[in-house]
Amino acid sequence: MNAAAPEQNEHNGQAELPGSKSDGSKSDGSKSDADGRLKGLAGLARLKLVVSYVLRYKKLAAMALLSLSIAAAANLAVIGALQPVIDKGFNADDPAAIDRSFAILFGIVVILALAASARAYFVTLLGERVVADLRRAAHARVVSLHPSFFEDNRPSEIVSRLTADAGVIQQVVSTSVSIALRNSALFIGGLSMMVIYNPGLMAIITMAIPLIIAPILYLGRKVRALSRSSQDRIADVATMATESLGAIQVVQAFTREGTEKTRFRDAVERAYETAQRRIMARSVLAGVVIFLISAAITFILWQGAHEVVAGHMTGGEMAAFVGYAIMAAAAAGAVVEVYSDLQRAAGAAGRLGELLEARSAITVPDNPIALPHPLKGRFAFENVSFFYPSKPAIAALQEISFVVEPGQTVALVGPSGAGKSTILQLLMRFFDPQSGRVLLDDVDISQTDPVELRQHLAIVPQDTVIFADTVRENIRYGRIDADDAAVEAAAMAAMADGFIKDLPGGYESWLGERGVRLSGGQRQRLAIARAILRDAPILLLDEATSALDAEAERTVQGALEHLMQGRTSLVIAHRLSTVLKADRILVMDEGRLIASGTHAELLASNPLYARLAKLQFDLEKTEPPETGPEETGARPLSSEGQTLGLNAG
Numbered sequence: 001m002n003a004a005a006p007e008q009n010e011h012n013g014q015a016e017l018p019g020s021k022s023d024g025s026k027s028d029g030s031k032s033d034a035d036g037r038l039k040g041l042a043g044l045a046r047l048k049l050v051v052s053y054v055l056r057y058k059k060l061a062a063m064a065l066l067s068l069s070i071a072a073a074a075n076l077a078v079i080g081a082l083q084p085v086i087d088k089g090f091n092a093d094d095p096a097a098i099d100r101s102f103a104i105l106f107g108i109v110v111i112l113a114l115a116a117s118a119r120a121y122f123v124t125l126l127g128e129r130v131v132a133d134l135r136r137a138a139h140a141r142v143v144s145l146h147p148s149f150f151e152d153n154r155p156s157e158i159v160s161r162l163t164a165d166a167g168v169i170q171q172v173v174s175t176s177v178s179i180a181l182r183n184s185a186l187f188i189g190g191l192s193m194m195v196i197y198n199p200g201l202m203a204i205i206t207m208a209i210p211l212i213i214a215p216i217l218y219l220g221r222k223v224r225a226l227s228r229s230s231q232d233r234i235a236d237v238a239t240m241a242t243e244s245l246g247a248i249q250v251v252q253a254f255t256r257e258g259t260e261k262t263r264f265r266d267a268v269e270r271a272y273e274t275a276q277r278r279i280m281a282r283s284v285l286a287g288v289v290i291f292l293i294s295a296a297i298t299f300i301l302w303q304g305a306h307e308v309v310a311g312h313m314t315g316g317e318m319a320a321f322v323g324y325a326i327m328a329a330a331a332a333g334a335v336v337e338v339y340s341d342l343q344r345a346a347g348a349a350g351r352l353g354e355l356l357e358a359r360s361a362i363t364v365p366d367n368p369i370a371l372p373h374p375l376k377g378r379f380a381f382e383n384v385s386f387f388y389p390s391k392p393a394i395a396a397l398q399e400i401s402f403v404v405e406p407g408q409t410v411a412l413v414g415p416s417g418a419g420k421s422t423i424l425q426l427l428m429r430f431f432d433p434q435s436g437r438v439l440l441d442d443v444d445i446s447q448t449d450p451v452e453l454r455q456h457l458a459i460v461p462q463d464t465v466i467f468a469d470t471v472r473e474n475i476r477y478g479r480i481d482a483d484d485a486a487v488e489a490a491a492m493a494a495m496a497d498g499f500i501k502d503l504p505g506g507y508e509s510w511l512g513e514r515g516v517r518l519s520g521g522q523r524q525r526l527a528i529a530r531a532i533l534r535d536a537p538i539l540l541l542d543e544a545t546s547a548l549d550a551e552a553e554r555t556v557q558g559a560l561e562h563l564m565q566g567r568t569s570l571v572i573a574h575r576l577s578t579v580l581k582a583d584r585i586l587v588m589d590e591g592r593l594i595a596s597g598t599h600a601e602l603l604a605s606n607p608l609y610a611r612l613a614k615l616q617f618d619l620e621k622t623e624p625p626e627t628g629p630e631e632t633g634a635r636p637l638s639s640e641g642q643t644l645g646l647n648a649g
C-alpha cells in the first residue's frame with residue numbers, strides 16, 4: 001500500500017515544513033501548501049495561545065505573580081536597607097542602631113528567600129502544567145487528522161513540535177516569563193529609587209543610557225542570528241545521522257559507508273564553522289558589555305564622589321544609588337536577553353498552535369447518518385472517481401462501480417499502481433472521493449462519522465505494525481476491551497498460539513523496539529489475530545507480496561480462511577489460492593475497473609487477467625510444486641521479481 005508508507009512517497013520529498021528550517025525560510029508555495037502543510041508562523045502575538053492556557057490556572061498564576069512581586073520588592077528593599085547600615089550602622093555611640101539595622105536587613109533577606117522559593121515553585125509548576133495541556137491538546141488533534149496530513153507534514157516534524165517546541169514554551173513560561181517580569185519590576189523599581197535618591201545625577205545617567213544600550217542591542221542581535229544558524233546546522237547533522245543510521249543496511253549493502261562518512265563530516269564541519277563565528281561574536285559582546293557597564297558604574301561613582309564631597313548625598317545614599325544602578329542595568333540586560341527567548345517561544349507557540357488549529361479533511365457531518373445495527377455488510381462503489389490531493393492531475397480511480405454482497409469474498413487484482421490500495425483507503429474513509437459515492441449497507445459513508453464507520457471494519461495490512469509492547473497487548477490493539485481469554489482465542493484462531501507460546505515470555509514477550517523480533521509470517525498472523533479479535537463484519541485484506549515459505553504460507557492461509565468466514569471480504573490478491581477461492585475477481589488497470597468475474601471466466605474473457613495468470617502458470621511449469629496442488633495454489637501471485645502485477649504493468 002503506497003499510502004501507508006509516506007516515507008516512500010515521492011511527494012514526501014518536497015513536504016518539508018518551513019517551520020523546521022531557520023526562521024527566515026519560506027514555503028515553496030506549491031499546490032499542497034494550500035492543502036494542509038503547516039507554515040510555522042511566528043510573532044509575539046502567537047503567545048496568546050500560551051496566555052490562554054495560563055489563564056486556565058488563575059489561582060496558580062496569581063500565586064506566581066504575588067510571590068514574584070514580593071521577591072522583587074524584597075530585592076529592592078535589601079539595597080535600601082543598606083543605606084542606614086552604612087550611614088548609621090558604624091556609629092560607636094549607638095550600638096543598638098547596628099542591631100536594628102541588621103535585624104531589618106535580616107528580616108528582608110528571610111522574606112526574599114521565602115518569596116523567591118515560592119516564585120520558583122509556582123512559576124515552574126505553571127509552566128509544566130501549561131505544556132502538559134498543550135501537548136495533550138495537540139496530540140489529541142493530530143491523531144484524528146486525515147492521513148494525507150502526514151504526507152504533507154513529516155511525522156518527525158510533528159513529533160518535534162510536540163516535544164521540542166512544547167519544551168521551549170515550558171522553559172519560557174517557567175523561566176523566561178518569570179525573569180522578564182521580575183527584572184522589569186527591578187528595572188522600574190531601581191530607576192525610581194535612583195530618581196528619589198538623586199534626581200540630578202539620574203538625569204545625567206539617563207542621557208548616557210542610549211550610548212550603553214545601542215551597541216549591546218546591535219551586537220546581541222548579531223549573536224542571536226548566529227545562534228540560530230548554529231542550531232540549524234546542528235539540526236542538519238542530526239537529520240543526516242538519523243537518515244543514514246535508520247537505513248544502515250541499505251548504506252552497507254551499497255557499500256556507501258565512505259560517502260556517508262564524508263557527508264556527515266562535512267555537515268559536522270559546517271556546524272563547527274558556524275559555532276566558531278557564534279563564539280567569536282559572543283566573546284566580543286561579552287567584552288563590550290563588561291566594558292560599557294563597568295565604565296558607566298565608574299562614571300556614577302566618580303560623579304557620586306563629587307556629590308558626597310559637596311554634601312548633596314551621604315556615603316550610604318551614594319552606595320544605595322550605585323546599588324540600584326547596578327540592579328537596573330542587570331535587570332535591563334536580563335529583559336533584553338529573555339526578549340529573544342520570548343520570540344523563540346512565540347515561534348514555538350505558533351508551530352504548536354498550527355497543530356491545534358489543523359482541521360481534518362475527513363469531517364463528521366453535522367447530522368451524521370448512523371449505520372444500521374447489526375450491519376449486513378454490503379458495500380458498493382458508485383461511479384467513484386478519485387484524485388490524491390498531492391496528484392490532482394492524475395486520477396487514481398476513474399468511475400469505479402461495483403457491489404459486494406454480504407458474506408462475499410471479492411479479490412482485487414491488477415498491476416502495481418492500478419488503484420487497488422486506493423479502493424481500501426476510500427472504504428476506510430481516509431479520503432473522500434471527488435465524485436461518486438461509497439456505500440455501506442446503502443448509506444453514503446461520507447455522511448457517517450468516520451470513527452463509527454471504522455468500527456465496522458477490520459484490516460489486515462500488508463506490513464504489520466508492531467507496537468513496543470507485549471504480544472498480548474499487540475493483539476488486544478484489535479479490541480481494547482477484550483479480556484485475556486479472548487486475546488488467546490484470537491491468537492489460536494489465527495494459528496499464532498503455537499509460536500507465541502514458544503517465545504521466551506509467551507504472551508508477555510516484549511515486541512517492537514529492543515523486543516523479540518518476529519518473522520514476516522508470524523507478524524502477519526498477529527495482524528490476523530488482531531482482526532479476528534476486532535470481530536468486524538467487513539474485512540479488508542492487503543495480502544503480503546513477499547514470498548513466505550511453504551509452511552508459513554499454509555498457516556497464514558489457514559488463519560485467513562478462518563478470519564474470512566461469515567464476513568464480507570475485500571482482498572488485494574497476490575496469491576492464486578485467494579483468487580481461486582474468491583466469489584468474484586475485480587481486475588483493475590490504471591485506476592479503472594476493466595473486468596469482473598470468476599477465475600475461469602476472466603481467463604477466457606480478459607487478456608490482462610489471462611496474461612497475469614499465464615505468468616503464474618508458466619512459473620508453475622518451471623518450478624513444479626513439491627507437495628501437491630494445495631501449496632502451488634498458495635504461492636504468492638506477485639513475488640519479488642516475478643510479481644504478476646509488476647511484470648504486467
Ligand SMILES: Nc1ncnc2c1ncn2[C@@H]1O[C@H](COP(=O)(O)OP(=O)(O)OP(=O)(O)O)[C@@H](O)[C@H]1O
Pocket residue numbers: 001002003009011151388389390391396414415416417418419420421422423645
Ligand atoms: N498517498 C498517495 N498520494 C498520492 N498518490 C498516491 C498515493 N497513494 C497512491 N498513489 C497513486 O495512486 C495510484 C494508485 O495507487 P495504489 O496504491 O492504489 O495502487 P495499487 O494497485 O495498490 O499498487 P500496488 O500493488 O503497487 O500497491 C498510483 O499512481 C499511486 O502512485
